[in-house]
Amino acid sequence: MEKNAGIYLTENFAMLPAASVCGFYFSHPEAKYSRGKIDRDQVDDYHRRKAWTCAPSSAGFAPS
Numbered sequence: 001m002e003k004n005a006g007i008y009l010t011e012n013f014a015m016l017p018a019a020s021v022c023g024f025y026f027s028h029p030e031a032k033y034s035r036g037k038i039d040r041d042q043v044d045d046y047h048r049r050k051a052w053t054c055a056p057s058s059a060g061f062a063p064s
Contacts, residue, residue, distance in 0.1 A: 007020045015022055047053065 005020075008016055010016060019050070
């Protein structure tokens with residue numbers, strides 16, 4: 001893993017770099033997941049990082 005992705009385990013089995021994620025994820029067909037409220041500043045930041053204007057992708061952030 002370290003060679004390919006630059007991720008390694010410490011002697012206490014923590015993954016480094018800290019942004020690395022690993023785990024078991026379980027779901028249920030009747031489960032409902034909520035994104036919570038997405039504020040305008042989060043939308044603007046996302047668009048800035050994607051180099052998008054707000055118009056094309058704002059529909060993806062509409063309330064469900």
